[in-house]
Structure formats: structure tokens, C-alpha cells
Amino acid sequence: MDTPTNFQQTVEPDLVARLQRGELAAFELIYRRFERAAWTLALRLTGRADVAQEVLQDAMLKAFERARQYRGEAPFAAWLRKLVVNEALMQLRHDRLHVIEVFDDTLAVDESPAPWMHADAATLERALHRLPDAARAVLWLYHVEGYNHVEIAEQFGRSVSFSKSQLARATKRMRELLQPQLQVEVTPCTIGSTTTP
């Protein structure tokens, strides 16, 4: 599976061992290797460059300080990616950016052709960033990071149906945002909104 966040890299065991001994030089090598991947993932999940920067640094610092907790049973990159996801979701909760919109719409099956197949990267990225925080994070975790609904529900501390409904609405919203004839505003959130704890 190709991922733009590129957490599929292999980290040499001796480099991990040096990191676990607290060597700053080893940490720099790992930091530089994963900086873009971690930053991109954080940006996709939080939708804000300044928050992504904070997530990147906090997650990397945790990786350095908790390196001894890594036992090598899974790829180091996957462990690091998990730290980034945890940190990003924590930031969303902490900054109260994590607003879950309640859409005033029905989730009817849309038979029209998928507009993202013809959208360029910039348009797709803009649409992604216009999604509510929770919806965007769920969409990204599900489609790109390969999480299933049970895993997403655990990450958010919510139910599986929360994950499913956020995904369905995010998908519908993406469709609306990317269809040229509907790019005149689509109004979300007319019922109300709730903020997660």
C-alpha cells in the first residue's frame, strides 16, 4: 500500500538501539527521516499547519523519551505513526477544535460518478480541509491509514456507529464539495453542534 505519509520505512535495529540509549544523533537521524511523514499525517488529521507542527514535535519528543518502551514487535515506523495519531487526536480534543458537526441531511445513496477521481490534488486538499475536524480525521484514518471502524471508535473513545456516520457524512460532503455544480455553498450544521470531551 503506497501512502503519502510514508511510514513504511524500515529503521535499522542498531539505530533504534542507539535511540533507546538516548543518543541525540540517532534521534536526529530518525527525526529527519520521518519529519515530513509525521508532519503530513498531523496536518491531514488536524487540518492546521501550526497544530501539525506542535503535534510533530510532541510526538517526536515522546518517541525519544519513550523509546525504551518500544519492544520491536512491530515496525518502528508503525509505532511512531501511532504516537503521531494519538498526539494529533489529543490536540484536537485539547484545543476544542474537535467539533462534531451534525448535518441536516439524509445519507441517501449517491449514484453520481465519484468526483474525486477527476479532481486535482489542490482541489482535493482544499475540500479535505473544509471538512469538520472529526469527519476529516475519521476519513483519513479509514482511507489512508487503514484503520477500521472499531479502531477509529477506540481512538476517539466513541462508538462504532460514530465512526461510520462521520465517515459517511465526510464522504458525502467531499462529493458535494468536489462536484462543480454544487460548489456553491452547501450548508452544514443547521441542527447544532456538539463538542467532544
Next chain:
Amino acid sequence: MHDRLDHDPMKYDPRKDDPRDPDETSLGAALRALPAGAPARDLWPEMAARVRRRGAVRKAVWFTLPAAFAAGIALTFAWPQFHRHAAPPTLIPVATQTPSHAATVTAAKNDLGALQASSQQWQAWVQKLDRDGAPLDGRQLTQAVALQDRIGLVDLQLSAARNPSTTADLWQQRITLLQQLGLLHLQPYLVATQRPANSDHLISM
């Protein structure tokens, strides 16, 4: 809790129980094709500085921690003694009451001064930990906010307190709350150095 990283993601397909329709698959492909970004500037120097600063704070913490515990224990034992000194004399003959009472009030004032100085020291220590220490997680943050609220309440009561005994009690409460707040800020260090590798369900693998 099920941890999705207790397996090799390259071998395990979590989607096998989670079928996706072709449209969804194409959305996934489109999202994965988005180009990776990068921070606007090189953040490593900041990261390295933060690591060094944290290392220095951690050393300071391990020097300070025994002293902090010792101070806490000393205060715990000293407090009843202090309380006896501060209590107004009740069975003292009237003829000798005035000088004894004056002496007690002076002692109480001195003790009050000591408590205020101690409170300031604890506060400075907590502020330093808050500024330079490890970030608190969500649960710790909630506890910290609750403790800060209680300190605020004690401050409010202190501003209205007139009785020296009550005032001393409140200063002691303030110190205790600051100690708890300080220990809360130390938890990430205790966790990082003492907790077994598999006890953190969020990040262990």
C-alpha cells in the same frame, strides 16, 4: 483494548471485515495520492533544544524530588506542633495571659511567614515544571485544572481570613495543593522511567 499495531500492518488487512465499495476505494486512492507536505522551516534545532532543556529539567527534578518529599514529610510532622503553638491559650491564668499571648502571636506570625515563604517556593517550583516540563495528558490536565481551581478558592478564602489559625490552615492547604500539582507535573517523568513497557495501552506495541 485492541491495539491495531500489535500486528504487522503490512501483513494484516483490517479491511477484510470491513468491505468498502468501489467509490470509497477510489476516494482512498485519491487521498493517498495527495503529495506529502513539509513544515515551512527546519524544526530540528527547536526539537534538539527542547530535548536538551528537558534533559536538564529531568536532572533537576531528580535532585529536587527527594528534597520535595522530605519537605512534605517534615511539614506533615511539623504541622500538629505548629497548630498547638498557634492555638490561643485557654487555661492560662489571667495575670500571665498577656505576655504569653503576645509570645504566641509572635510565634504564629513567624510560622505564618514561614508558611508563606514555603508556599512561594512551591509555587515557583510548580511554575518552572509547568513551563519547562513534560506536557500533561488529558487526564492529568483535568486534574491540574481542578487543583488550580482549588488553589484559587484557597486564595479567595485567604483574602477574607482574619483569624491567624484559619490563615495558617489555609496557607498549609495551599502548600499541600501546590505539592500535589507539582507531583502531577512529575508524573510523565515517573511514567517514562518506571512504567513497564506494556502498561501504556496507547503506545505500547
